[in-house]
Amino acid sequence: MALHQTPTAFDDVDPRKRVRNVALTFVAIGLGVLVLMLLESIGSSKLTQSLALFAIWGVATVSLNLINGTLGILSLGHHGFMLIGGYTTGLLILDEAARARILTSARSMMTEESLAISVTSMLRSLGLDALTTPETLWVRFLIAIFLGGLMAAFAGLIVGIPSLRLRGDYLAIVTFGFGEIIRLSASTRLFAEYTNGALGFPGLTSEFGKSIWWTFGVLAFTVFVISKLKFSSYGRAMQAIREDEVAAQAMGINLAYHKVLGFVISAFFAGVAGGLWVSWLGGVRLDFFLFQLTFFFLVAISAGGTGSITGVLLGTALVVFVRQYGDPLEQTYTLQQWLAFAGGALVLMAALAVLFRSLRRLRPRFHWSAGVLAGAAVLAFVIAAIDPAFLEGTFRGFGMRAIFLSVLLIAIMVFRPEGMIGRNEFSWAMLLRERRSGPTDEERGQDAWLTNPVLNPRGTDVDPEAGPQKPTAPGRAAARELDADWDEGVDEASRDGTDGSRAPDDGPDDGPDDERRR
Amino acid sequence: MAMLEVAHLNKSFGGLTATNDVSFDVAEGEIVSIIGPNGAGKSTVFNLITGVYRPDSGDIRFGGRSIVGMGTNRIVDLGIARTFQNLRLFTNLTVLENVLSAQHHALRTTWLSAVLRTPSYRRQERRMREIATEKLAFFGPRLMSFRLNQPVYVLSYANRRRTEMARAMATGAKLLLLDEPSAGMNPSETKEITQIIRRMRDEGGYTIVLVEHKMGLVGEISDRVIVLDYGQKIAEGSYRQVVDDPKVIEAYLGKKAAAERIEELEETGER
Structure with a gap:
C-alpha cells in the first residue's frame, strides 16, 4: 500500500477484508434480530415500547442529521414536518368507530366530508376491496405513512426555498418559524376541518407504532437510504456545501438543487417518523409536536456526533434511555438520600476525570481537581451519615431528568465537542483497531525520499509517466536519517528565534502532513 | 477565434471603480498572466469571469458565447474553473x-x-x-x-x-483561472508549480490565466502578460515588453523611482 501500486488503485480496502466486513455486518444484523426477538418474548411491554420509541426517534434524528450534519444547515423545524406526517397518517387510518365518535361529538370541528378521507375509501374507490379488511390494515398503514411522508416532503420543498437565500443563524430562525407556523396553523379554524382543532383525534391503533418489527423495519429503511445517499456523489456534494458554499459553487455544484433535495428527503422521513409517532402515542394532538421534540433530536445529534449516522443513533439511544428510564430521578427522596447521591455523583466525576486524563495521556494523571471532587464527596458522605437536623424533610426531583440530560450534554460538549463518535461512522476497522492514525515508517521514508535533493537528485521534477519508483532499502534508511536531521535542524532554528523555515533548495515541505489534529 | 473574450468590462463597488473598461482575449492553449499592484482589480476580473459578480457593463464571451449573468456553477459546466487566493478546500x-x-x-x-x-x-x-x-x-x-x-x-x-x-x-474545465498559485510557497515549491503549470498546458491541454505576484514565475511561463492598475489595463504584451514599459514601472515603483529606473535603463542601453 504505497507508491508501487498502479495510479488508479485508489481503494485501500483489501478485498478479503471487505468480504469479512460484509459478513460481520450480516452476523451483527442477524444477532440484532435475535436479540429483538428475545427481548420481545421475555421483555416487559415497557422495554418493547422504549425500543420502538428509539426506532421512531431514530428515523427522525437520522433524517434531521441529513440537513444538520451532512448539509450543514441548522434546521429547527423538524417537529413541523413530523406534525404534517402525523396528522396525515392519523386521519388516513382512523377506524370507523373513532370516526363515528368524532362526528357525533358536540365539540368536534370535523365534517362528514373531511372524516370520509381515509385509505380505506381511497382503496374502495379504486376497486381494491380486498385490501380493506381488518387483516390488511398493515397495507393501509404503509400507504398512510407513505402519503404522510409525501405531504411532509412537500412542506420541506417550501421550507427549503428560503434556504437558498439565507445562511446560518438567519436560516435557523426561518426553519424554526416554519415549524411553529405549521403547528399553530393546524389549530386554526382554517385547517380545523382536517385536524379537529386543538382536540385532535384519539383512538388510533398502536399496533404499528409500538411494534418493534415495524419501527425497526422503517428505521433500517431510513438508515439504508440516507447512508447510501451520504456516501454517494450527491452526499459528497452536500458535504462540500457544508464545508464551503463559495468553493462548492465554484466547483460546479448547484447549491439550490442540493439544499432543497436535502430538505425534501429529510422532511419525507420526518413525516414517516411522525406517522409512527402518532401510532406509538395512540392518537393525534397538537401538543405531541412541540418544539421540545426537535430539541431532543438536536441533543441526540450533538451528543452522538453531528454528521455521523451511527453516532446519531447512539445519541438517540441515550436520550430515549433517559426519557424512558429516568423516572427514579424524579421521585421523592429524603434530603439525606439526595446528599448521598450528590456524593456518589462527585465520586463518579472524579473517577471519570482520572480515566479521561489517562486515556488522553495527560500528566499528572491525578489532577488536583480530582482530589477536590473526592474530598467533597467524602464530606457529603460524612454529613449524610451523621444526619444533622437540617437534613430532615424530603425533596422531589421534579424535572431532574431534563437537568440530567443537560448536564450530560454539557459534559460531552466540554470533553468531546465532536460528539461521542464524532464525524466518522462506526466501522469494523474502527472496532478492530485497524485504522491507522498516520503514515507508516515506510511511507514516511518515501516522502522524505521524494522531497530530498540528495536522494532524489531530479528534485521536484517527479515524472508520473516514468512509473512507480521505489526507493532501495539503503536509500530508505538514509531517508529516515536525513528526516531526523531535518527535524533537529528545525528545533535549532526555532531555538534561535527564527521561524524554522527551510533553506530555499531544501525541497518541498511535506513535514507537517503527518501531524494529526485529533 | 479567441477562447475567452473580455470586452470593455466595468465594475464598481459604490464609489470604487474595481475594473474600468478592461478588454483582453485569451487564445486556446495560451498561458496569460495578469499582474498589477495590490488592489488593481485582478481578483475582481476573476470574480467577474466566474460569475461571482455581475459586470456593470461589458461582455465576457467563452467559446463565442456570452456568459454574463450566468450562475457560477453554470459557468463551470461550460468549462471555466478556478482556484482561490486563500485556499478554499x-x-x-x-x-x-x-x-x-x-x-x-x-x-x-x-x-x-x-x-x-x-x-x-x-x-x-x-x-x-x-x-x-x-x-x-x-x-x-x-x-x-x-x-x-x-x-x-x-x-x-x-x-x-x-x-x-x-x-x-x-x-x-478547459480554461483554468489560477489565483496566485504560488502564494505562500518557498522558492523550490514555486519552481515545481511553474513546471506543473507548464505541463498542465502542454500535456493536459488546458488554457491558463493566472494572477501572480512572483515575477520570476510570471516571466518564465507567460506567453502574454496583462498589467492592471487602478482597474485599468495599462499594458499588455510579452513579459520583457511589459516590465520595461514606463507605465508599468511607474505603477509598481511610483513616479520618481520610475523616472530614475528609466534613466538607468536608457544609460545601460537596454531600451
Missing part, C-alpha cells in the same frame, strides 16, 4: 473526496439511482475516480497512495495548494 473531506466532488456537476444520474447504486451510477463513479487519480498524478506521487484517503486538514500548505489545483482540473 473542503477541509473535512479527504483529498480524493475533494477532487471527486468537483466532478459531481457532470454526473448524469438522479439521486435515486445514486442511492440504489445502479450500474450506470457505478460506472460513472468508477470513471470519476479514474479521472481524480489521473489529475492528482499530475503532482507526482505525493498526493497518491496513502494521502488519497487523508482528510485535507492534515495536509501541508503546499499539498493543499496542489490538491486545489487538481480539484479545479477535475471539473473538466
Whole structure:
C-alpha cells in the first residue's frame, strides 16, 4: 500500500477484508434480530415500547442529521414536518368507530366530508376491496405513512426555498418559524376541518407504532437510504456545501438543487417518523409536536456526533434511555438520600476525570481537581451519615431528568465537542483497531525520499509517466536519517528565534502532513 | 477565434471603480498572466469571469458565447474553473473526496439511482475516480497512495495548494483561472508549480490565466502578460515588453523611482 501500486488503485480496502466486513455486518444484523426477538418474548411491554420509541426517534434524528450534519444547515423545524406526517397518517387510518365518535361529538370541528378521507375509501374507490379488511390494515398503514411522508416532503420543498437565500443563524430562525407556523396553523379554524382543532383525534391503533418489527423495519429503511445517499456523489456534494458554499459553487455544484433535495428527503422521513409517532402515542394532538421534540433530536445529534449516522443513533439511544428510564430521578427522596447521591455523583466525576486524563495521556494523571471532587464527596458522605437536623424533610426531583440530560450534554460538549463518535461512522476497522492514525515508517521514508535533493537528485521534477519508483532499502534508511536531521535542524532554528523555515533548495515541505489534529 | 473574450468590462463597488473598461482575449492553449499592484482589480476580473459578480457593463464571451449573468456553477459546466487566493478546500473531506466532488456537476444520474447504486451510477463513479487519480498524478506521487484517503486538514500548505489545483482540473474545465498559485510557497515549491503549470498546458491541454505576484514565475511561463492598475489595463504584451514599459514601472515603483529606473535603463542601453 504505497507508491508501487498502479495510479488508479485508489481503494485501500483489501478485498478479503471487505468480504469479512460484509459478513460481520450480516452476523451483527442477524444477532440484532435475535436479540429483538428475545427481548420481545421475555421483555416487559415497557422495554418493547422504549425500543420502538428509539426506532421512531431514530428515523427522525437520522433524517434531521441529513440537513444538520451532512448539509450543514441548522434546521429547527423538524417537529413541523413530523406534525404534517402525523396528522396525515392519523386521519388516513382512523377506524370507523373513532370516526363515528368524532362526528357525533358536540365539540368536534370535523365534517362528514373531511372524516370520509381515509385509505380505506381511497382503496374502495379504486376497486381494491380486498385490501380493506381488518387483516390488511398493515397495507393501509404503509400507504398512510407513505402519503404522510409525501405531504411532509412537500412542506420541506417550501421550507427549503428560503434556504437558498439565507445562511446560518438567519436560516435557523426561518426553519424554526416554519415549524411553529405549521403547528399553530393546524389549530386554526382554517385547517380545523382536517385536524379537529386543538382536540385532535384519539383512538388510533398502536399496533404499528409500538411494534418493534415495524419501527425497526422503517428505521433500517431510513438508515439504508440516507447512508447510501451520504456516501454517494450527491452526499459528497452536500458535504462540500457544508464545508464551503463559495468553493462548492465554484466547483460546479448547484447549491439550490442540493439544499432543497436535502430538505425534501429529510422532511419525507420526518413525516414517516411522525406517522409512527402518532401510532406509538395512540392518537393525534397538537401538543405531541412541540418544539421540545426537535430539541431532543438536536441533543441526540450533538451528543452522538453531528454528521455521523451511527453516532446519531447512539445519541438517540441515550436520550430515549433517559426519557424512558429516568423516572427514579424524579421521585421523592429524603434530603439525606439526595446528599448521598450528590456524593456518589462527585465520586463518579472524579473517577471519570482520572480515566479521561489517562486515556488522553495527560500528566499528572491525578489532577488536583480530582482530589477536590473526592474530598467533597467524602464530606457529603460524612454529613449524610451523621444526619444533622437540617437534613430532615424530603425533596422531589421534579424535572431532574431534563437537568440530567443537560448536564450530560454539557459534559460531552466540554470533553468531546465532536460528539461521542464524532464525524466518522462506526466501522469494523474502527472496532478492530485497524485504522491507522498516520503514515507508516515506510511511507514516511518515501516522502522524505521524494522531497530530498540528495536522494532524489531530479528534485521536484517527479515524472508520473516514468512509473512507480521505489526507493532501495539503503536509500530508505538514509531517508529516515536525513528526516531526523531535518527535524533537529528545525528545533535549532526555532531555538534561535527564527521561524524554522527551510533553506530555499531544501525541497518541498511535506513535514507537517503527518501531524494529526485529533 | 479567441477562447475567452473580455470586452470593455466595468465594475464598481459604490464609489470604487474595481475594473474600468478592461478588454483582453485569451487564445486556446495560451498561458496569460495578469499582474498589477495590490488592489488593481485582478481578483475582481476573476470574480467577474466566474460569475461571482455581475459586470456593470461589458461582455465576457467563452467559446463565442456570452456568459454574463450566468450562475457560477453554470459557468463551470461550460468549462471555466478556478482556484482561490486563500485556499478554499473542503477541509473535512479527504483529498480524493475533494477532487471527486468537483466532478459531481457532470454526473448524469438522479439521486435515486445514486442511492440504489445502479450500474450506470457505478460506472460513472468508477470513471470519476479514474479521472481524480489521473489529475492528482499530475503532482507526482505525493498526493497518491496513502494521502488519497487523508482528510485535507492534515495536509501541508503546499499539498493543499496542489490538491486545489487538481480539484479545479477535475471539473473538466478547459480554461483554468489560477489565483496566485504560488502564494505562500518557498522558492523550490514555486519552481515545481511553474513546471506543473507548464505541463498542465502542454500535456493536459488546458488554457491558463493566472494572477501572480512572483515575477520570476510570471516571466518564465507567460506567453502574454496583462498589467492592471487602478482597474485599468495599462499594458499588455510579452513579459520583457511589459516590465520595461514606463507605465508599468511607474505603477509598481511610483513616479520618481520610475523616472530614475528609466534613466538607468536608457544609460545601460537596454531600451
